[in-house]
Amino acid sequence: MARHRMRTSRSFLLVISLVFAGCAELVPEVAGPPHTRTFDLDRHPTGHLRIRTEMHPDHLGWTLVIEQATAVTTAIQKETPRQYRRYAFSPLSIVPGLFQCPFGLIKYTLTLGYASGEPMRYGCRRLLMHEPLQGSIPLPSKTQRIFELTERWEPVKGGWIDVKWERQTELLATYPISIEALALRLPHLVWNHQTRATSQEAHTGRLEATYRQGPHTITTMLDVSPKQLTNAFQAATDSVPAERWPHPLVVQVGTLQGLPPVLEEVIKAALASHFMQAQICFVADDPTKARITEEQRFQLSGRVHDSQQVALGRWIPATVLITGHIDTTQTGPEVVLQVSSIPSGEVLGAIRLSVTPTTAFPMASMFSEDLRLLTAQAPKTPCGS
Numbered sequence: 556m557a558r559h560r561m562r563t564s565r566s567f568l569l570v571i572s573l574v575f576a577g578c579a580e581l582v583p584e585v586a587g588p589p590h591t592r593t594f595d596l597d598r599h600p601t602g603h604l605r606i607r608t609e610m611h612p613d614h615l616g617w618t619l620v621i622e623q624a625t626a627v628t629t630a631i632q633k634e635t636p637r638q639y640r641r642y643a644f645s646p647l648s649i650v651p652g653l654f655q656c657p658f659g660l661i662k663y664t665l666t667l668g669y670a671s672g673e674p675m676r677y678g679c680r681r682l683l684m685h686e687p688l689q690g691s692i693p694l695p696s697k698t699q700r701i702f703e704l705t706e707r708w709e710p711v712k713g714g715w716i717d718v719k720w721e722r723q724t725e726l727l728a729t730y731p732i733s734i735e736a737l738a739l740r741l742p743h744l745v746w747n748h749q750t751r752a753t754s755q756e757a758h759t760g761r762l763e764a765t766y767r768q769g770p771h772t773i774t775t776m777l778d779v780s781p782k783q784l785t786n787a788f789q790a791a792t793d794s795v796p797a798e799r800w801p802h803p804l805v806v807q808v809g810t811l812q813g814l815p816p817v818l819e820e821v822i823k824a825a826l827a828s829h830f831m832q833a834q835i836c837f838v839a840d841d842p843t844k845a846r847i848t849e850e851q852r853f854q855l856s857g858r859v860h861d862s863q864q865v866a867l868g869r870w871i872p873a874t875v876l877i878t879g880h881i882d883t884t885q886t887g888p889e890v891v892l893q894v895s896s897i898p899s900g901e902v903l904g905a906i907r908l909s910v911t912p913t914t915a916f917p918m919a920s921m922f923s924e925d926l927r928l929l930t931a932q933a934p935k936t937p938c939g940s
Contacts, residue, residue, distance in 0.1 A: 583694060585673070586636040596702070597628040605708065606766055606775040612909040615787055616740040616921060617777060619716065621732055621766050622708040631701045637694040645686035652682030710735040714768030718744060721761040721776065732766070738921035739764065741779065741787040742928060794931040795903045800875070801896050804936040805836045807873035813881040814890065818910075822892070825923050826877065833930065836938035838873050871938060874898060881910070892922075894929065904929045 603624035608617045655678025663675045677687065716730045716737055727744045730737055744762070762777040808826055811819050830837035879892040888910040894903045906925045 583637055584640050584676070584691075586638040586691070586693070589633050589635040592632045592634070594630055594632075595627055596630045598625055600625050601706065602771070604711070604766065604771055604773040606764065606773060607708075608775060608777065611738075611921070614783060615742060616738060619737045619739055619764065619775075620735065621711045621714065621716075621737075621773075623711045625707050625709050627705050627707055629703045629705060631703065633699045633701075635697040635699075637697055639692035639694060641688040641691075642680060642685040643688055644684055646684050648681040648684050648686040652678055652680070652684075654678070656682040711768070714766055714771075717765045717767065719763050721763050727762075732768075738924070739777075740921060740924045741783060743924040745784070745787045794928055795894075795933065797932045797934055799896075799901070799903060800933050801898050802874075802934070802936075803836070804875060804934055805838055805871050805873045805938070806830055806875045806877065807838045809876045809878040811879040814879060818890070822879070822890075822922060825926070829923055829926050829930075833927075833933070834935040834937050835930070835933060836871065836936050838871060838938075875903070882907075 601624045605622050605624075607620045607622055609620075610617055655674065657678075659675030659678045680687070712732060712735065714732045716732060716739070717726050718728050718730070718739065719726045730739070760779055760781075762779055763774060764777060765772060765774045806826075808823055811822065814822070827837055874897050876895050876897050877892060878895070879890060882889045882891045890908045890910060892906045892908075894905065895901065896903055906922065906929060908922055908925070
């Protein structure tokens with residue numbers, strides 16, 4: 556009889572357990588920390604322009620940046636992962652819940668909500684006799700999106716900068732805007748129009764720089780002191796006389812020590828472009844010479860048919876060498892480029908460029924102008940002559 560009652564009680568407990576297990580509920584919960592993503596939905600120019608100027612360290616030039624106001628619609632999207640967790644009724648869960656629920660609540664309150672609320676929710680559900688079961692069911696993430704409209708100033712490429720003295724009609728120079736910043740040099744303006752710059756009416760003390768692109772124009776004024784004009788005249792007339800250049804004039808770039816690779820490539824490209832436009836022979840660097848030598852050996856190896864053989868040229872010895880290095884001054888690092896005569900060993904001239912936090916391209920523009928002033932009287936010597 557006792558065994559029968561024991562079996563009956565066990566069966567009753569099994570039925571009660573199955574009933575409680577069947578009463579398990581699915582509760583949506585946060586499955587992890589939220590993920591925030593910011594991206595631009597739309598951007599369009601508002602039509603407002605401005606010219607931002609920065610004085611060069613030598614006070615003989617300016618860096619001009621043309622900026623355009625752009626309305627940007629930014630979306631801030633917050634995605635919170637969610638899941639279903641199963642909870643079953645369990646009277647014994649109230650005991651650990653008495654400790655876990657207050658502890659999680661105090662921790663969440665003391666951290667002002669920055670800590671995860673999962674321990675609090677977990678403990679309080681156990682206090683309500685809901686015991687979490689193993690496993691979960693993923694739910695689609697909860698997405699919240701906030702839109703912000705801001706105005707940004709962004710550099711503009713394209714268009715032209717016209718520079719003239721205030722209240723004058725004749726332009727000193729016109730520069731195309733092909734890069735994000737333009738290096739405007741006072742010696743370059745003085746060199747282009749010395750007669751205008753030395754006249755009494757040109758000493759107004761202000762330059763007028765006007766940016767134009769399509770229907771848009773904007774003007775900024777640049778103050779010029781008498782001391783700046785004097786220094787600009789000295790720099791503009793400091794070109795190497797024609798009789799000091801060796802004959803024939805053949806230029807080669809030597810070692811550029813300590814220059815960053817990007818700046819070194821930009822300067823070499825500016826040198827090649829300048830001398831080719833000035834019709835001055837500019838010989839290849841050592842890596843290019845090595846490739847030419849290899850090609851010459853291949854042409855003379857007998858493996859090339861006469862009809863396809865490339866005519867060989869001749870080596871031209873360089874008479875002018877350009878070297879460079881980084882020099883540290885009180886105002887900051889500078890790139891020093893030295894132009895020397897190989898036959899006599901004489902230093903013909905030097906160009907110093909301040910290394911600024913801006914990109915290398917405005918520096919290259921300033922370097923091209925200084926190089927043009929230095930070689931203004933150099934005789935034209937094409938490589939074929």
